[in-house]
Amino acid sequence: MNVEQKLSINKFVVDEGNPHIVIHQEKMDAEAVKALTVVCPAGLYTLNDKGQLIFEVAGCLECGTCRVAVAHLPGAMEWNHPRPSFGVLYRCG
Amino acid sequence: MADYDAIVVGAGLSGSTAAYCMAKAGLSVLVVERGDAAGTKNVTGGRLYAHSLEKIIPGFADEAPVERKVVRERISMVTDESCFTADFSSSRFQNPASASYTVLRAEFDPWLAGKAEEAGCDVVCPAVADELLRENGKITGIKAGDDELTAEVVLLADGVNSLLAQKAGLKKELSPHHVAVGAKEVVELSSGIINDRFNLNEGEGLAQLFAGSPSRGMVGGGFLYTNKTSLCVGLVVTVAHMAKSPDRLPDMLESFRQSAALKPLLEGGKIIEYSAHLVPEGGIHMIPTLSADNVLVLGDAAGFCLNLGFTVRGMDYAIGSGALAAETVIEAKQKGDFSNAVLCGYQTRLENSFVMQDMRTHKNAPDFIEHTPRMFKEYPELVENIFADMFTVSGPSKLMLKKALPYVRKAGLLNLMLDGFKGSRAL
Numbered sequence: 028m029n030v031e032q033k034l035s036i037n038k039f040v041v042d043e044g045n046p047h048i049v050i051h052q053e054k055m056d057a058e059a060v061k062a063l064t065v066v067c068p069a070g071l072y073t074l075n076d077k078g079q080l081i082f083e084v085a086g087c088l089e090c091g092t093c094r095v096a097v098a099h100l101p102g103a104m105e106w107n108h109p110r111p112s113f114g115v116l117y118r119c120g
Numbered sequence: 121m122a123d124y125d126a127i128v129v130g131a132g133l134s135g136s137t138a139a140y141c142m143a144k145a146g147l148s149v150l151v152v153e154r155g156d157a158a159g160t161k162n163v164t165g166g167r168l169y170a171h172s173l174e175k176i177i178p179g180f181a182d183e184a185p186v187e188r189k190v191v192r193e194r195i196s197m198v199t200d201e202s203c204f205t206a207d208f209s210s211s212r213f214q215n216p217a218s219a220s221y222t223v224l225r226a227e228f229d230p231w232l233a234g235k236a237e238e239a240g241c242d243v244v245c246p247a248v249a250d251e252l253l254r255e256n257g258k259i260t261g262i263k264a265g266d267d268e269l270t271a272e273v274v275l276l277a278d279g280v281n282s283l284l285a286q287k288a289g290l291k292k293e294l295s296p297h298h299v300a301v302g303a304k305e306v307v308e309l310s311s312g313i314i315n316d317r318f319n320l321n322e323g324e325g326l327a328q329l330f331a332g333s334p335s336r337g338m339v340g341g342g343f344l345y346t347n348k349t350s351l352c353v354g355l356v357v358t359v360a361h362m363a364k365s366p367d368r369l370p371d372m373l374e375s376f377r378q379s380a381a382l383k384p385l386l387e388g389g390k391i392i393e394y395s396a397h398l399v400p401e402g403g404i405h406m407i408p409t410l411s412a413d414n415v416l417v418l419g420d421a422a423g424f425c426l427n428l429g430f431t432v433r434g435m436d437y438a439i440g441s442g443a444l445a446a447e448t449v450i451e452a453k454q455k456g457d458f459s460n461a462v463l464c465g466y467q468t469r470l471e472n473s474f475v476m477q478d479m480r481t482h483k484n485a486p487d488f489i490e491h492t493p494r495m496f497k498e499y500p501e502l503v504e505n506i507f508a509d510m511f512t513v514s515g516p517s518k519l520m521l522k523k524a525l526p527y528v529r530k531a532g533l534l535n536l537m538l539d540g541f542k543g544s545r546a547l
Contacts, residue, residue, distance in 0.1 A: 034394055037395075065366075098295075118393060
């Protein structure tokens, strides 16, 4: 089973138009970009064919791993908690 | 006049324990939780060592939604082809003071938050504490959306990512060497199948840790815990190592679940949740400033977690720190002084308790684990080779020593001795 199928089992409420994570690829080096594509447990960071880093907020497990992975690069990421009632809702935890 | 004596940010185990203890002592307490209910933003591996909560709510397991009492411990060393497992079960694990239970946080956290509410706390959720309120530099409460709420003291129990502790200048940004990322699946199975498959009686549970190929030789490992009618299976890898991995974490977890060591144990199970969480693993090296005027830092926000490879603990420390934070705030209330002159007593209490004593006892453990990659690759291979030879009959036999020696030489006899010596002093 791939990770997209696993994520589809979870309960999410997407805050349309208000992503709680905003990335700034121009502030990242190649190493950081590569790191984001492998560390995210939900696999939400991907590279398109132009080499642009794409982040898909729907499915975010709110673990903070991406934040830590690029924390040494100022301005690379704005990371906040989703607004109340949005984001993942764990039923097991 | 402040709205409350204390505001607790986060209804996890440290926050709810602190709130419960403060409310029992008659303080006015508000708990703000960002999830729709306590536990809905939380994840554990997970097993709770009962001792610290047992002291606060004796016999808690009789009423709390715990899953199973762990009576069987397994440690496995896994390679792509083989799995060596040590299996230990004991009636000694039945003693309530040293028992441990598997738990699911979306069940357990609401119960503990409910105890705090029963004791008189206000619990508000969902509410995200965005900022600390300050007046002339002094922390006076929190801002949550458009609401401003004031208190004499704010307890930051907002988890490993504690943005507020960072904003308050108490905590540096997390280092990727000090935190691990854990990904977990909850797999539903009937109670009867779990009992049969893991050789358990009703209500009894198993905990299993896997070193070796699950983390592809990186610092980390796999885990499995039995709940009443589900299994928690997952993988934890240090973020610094994961960042350099050629493989994605979700794909590594999937290969682990498809591996010979795990697949038969999950047979017939249905995934009902996929979750992830950061685990503070830096021990004493990542502990922030724990107290300042009108503020304390608790639980995962304070980095109170310890992974020794064979035990992984965080929740019992969270509960311990919550109780000690509460004691300190109760003293501050009695003295009418919420400055750090009184609140620094929290640090002294922690130092005199199992929380900081354990962090100090095992101060070398995080470094040892991070700098001994052989434990995650060469040693599982060594065990594989020795045992594969021992149980293989395909012609003339050789003496054990002759069989084992080449493998020991390959791993390095000196490495083995040194790692054994260092490990026994660090773990």
